[in-house]
Amino acid sequence: MVKFLDLNKQYLSIKSEIDDAIASVIESSAFVGGKFGKQFEQDFASYIGAEYCVGVGNGTDALELAIEALDLPPKSEIIVPGNSFIATSEAVTRSGHSVVFADVEEDTYNLSTETIKAKHTGKTAAVIVVHLYGHPCEMVSIMELASELGLRVIEDCAQAVGAKCHGRSIGTFGDVATFSFYPGKNLGAYGDAGSLVTNDEALAARARKIANHGRVDKYDHDIEGRNSRLDGIQAAILSTKLRHLETWTERRIHVAKSYRRALKGVEGIVVPQCCDWARHVYHLFVIRVAEPKSLAAQLKEKGIASGIHYPTALPKLLAYKYLGQAEDDMFVNRSDVELLSLPMGDHLEDREVQQVVEAVMEYFR
Ligand SMILES: *Cc1c(COP(=O)(O)O)cnc(C)c1O
Numbered sequence: 001m002v003k004f005l006d007l008n009k010q011y012l013s014i015k016s017e018i019d020d021a022i023a024s025v026i027e028s029s030a031f032v033g034g035k036f037g038k039q040f041e042q043d044f045a046s047y048i049g050a051e052y053c054v055g056v057g058n059g060t061d062a063l064e065l066a067i068e069a070l071d072l073p074p075k076s077e078i079i080v081p082g083n084s085f086i087a088t089s090e091a092v093t094r095s096g097h098s099v100v101f102a103d104v105e106e107d108t109y110n111l112s113t114e115t116i117k118a119k120h121t122g123k124t125a126a127v128i129v130v131h132l133y134g135h136p137c138e139m140v141s142i143m144e145l146a147s148e149l150g151l152r153v154i155e156d157c158a159q160a161v162g163a164k165c166h167g168r169s170i171g172t173f174g175d176v177a178t179f180s181f182y183p184g185k186n187l188g189a190y191g192d193a194g195s196l197v198t199n200d201e202a203l204a205a206r207a208r209k210i211a212n213h214g215r216v217d218k219y220d221h222d223i224e225g226r227n228s229r230l231d232g233i234q235a236a237i238l239s240t241k242l243r244h245l246e247t248w249t250e251r252r253i254h255v256a257k258s259y260r261r262a263l264k265g266v267e268g269i270v271v272p273q274c275c276d277w278a279r280h281v282y283h284l285f286v287i288r289v290a291e292p293k294s295l296a297a298q299l300k301e302k303g304i305a306s307g308i309h310y311p312t313a314l315p316k317l318l319a320y321k322y323l324g325q326a327e328d329d330m331f332v333n334r335s336d337v338e339l340l341s342l343p344m345g346d347h348l349e350d351r352e353v354q355q356v357v358e359a360v361m362e363y364f365r
Pocket of ligand 1: 061084085087182
């Protein structure tokens with residue numbers, strides 16, 4: 001059996017640290033906000049190299065709060081990539097704005113200045129770049145374009161904690177960046193959790209206020225907000241796991257190197273690109289093949305898990321039929337572009353990586 005993800009194995013490797021962290025939250029009753037939340041916010045801001053971190057309930061809320069805290073004109077157009085998880089676009093609509101899907105580059109599956117420009121109109125107020133699968137977007141050129149066009153930039157870093165663009169951590173380029181600590185992400189909590197980071201003090205304060213009932217004081221509210229806070233147990237778990245993140249990320253990079261070396265020359269497979277300016281953190285290792293479902297079935301027979309991210313491009317989902325972008329001439333809408341995610345994570349042993357490689361090669365022989 002080669003698992004796609006093995007959270008229990010990771011837990012067992014740091015069990016006593018995690019158990020102690022959880023116990024200290026329970027013993028101090030600091031369940032919501034409190035010292036563990038504050039500690040994690042400091043730890044995480046310093047890991048990313050950003051001034052402020054606000055811990056929130058999950059990565060989707062982080063996106064919504066980031067958009068709301070930017071105070072864009074009502075019903076603004078916000079550009080998002082057509083290949084992402086629905087949370088990215090959902091947050092746009094839920095905060096009262098209009099989704100505009102843009103195409104992604106064929107090599108990195110990410111937005112670029114060209115694809116953003118192609119969808120820019122007079123109503124575009126912002127762009128949400130997604131560092132998809134763990135590969136960073138090229139943020140230097142994107143920030144230049146944004147400043148030319150007067151666009152605000154949100155970085156959706158849900159899949160890319162620790163990724164770098166020209167040596168600088170993602171999440172430090174845009175106006176604000178959001179992270180998901182969903183259990184399956186590279187830095188995963190033991191439940192839902194998320195955060196946003198920014199160097200803009202006022203924006204951080206606004207987001208924190210909205211996420212905490214618009215509160216100035218316990219029963220003093222400036223505005224109506226909502227409840228999306230990071231809970232103490234998740235914060236303590238995340239601070240503990242953050243200390244191991246670099247080791248786990250290096251393991252992912254090592255696994256990716258092995259896959260790449262073995263599969264690069266195989267006819268019928270396109271291995272994922274890693275640009276020379278990028279630190280790719282391989283949330284997923286996504287290959288392009290003609291018939292991913294048939295390869296997945298053969299892998300499954302050999303006890304190897306795999307996944308498809310994402311089976312349907314966002315513009316083609318029923319949820320976005322109203323936009324009429326399903327037929328747009330975009331790479332994301334092409335039906336012959338077929339992706340398959342191989343097992344990836346710090347749980348993989350070298351012999352398991354070898355097993356995956358052999359099974360994939362056998363399929364193509
Ligand atoms: C996981 C994910 C999110 C949402 O995070 P949750 O914590 O599950 O709400 C947003 N964007 C992308 C690209 C994701 O992969």
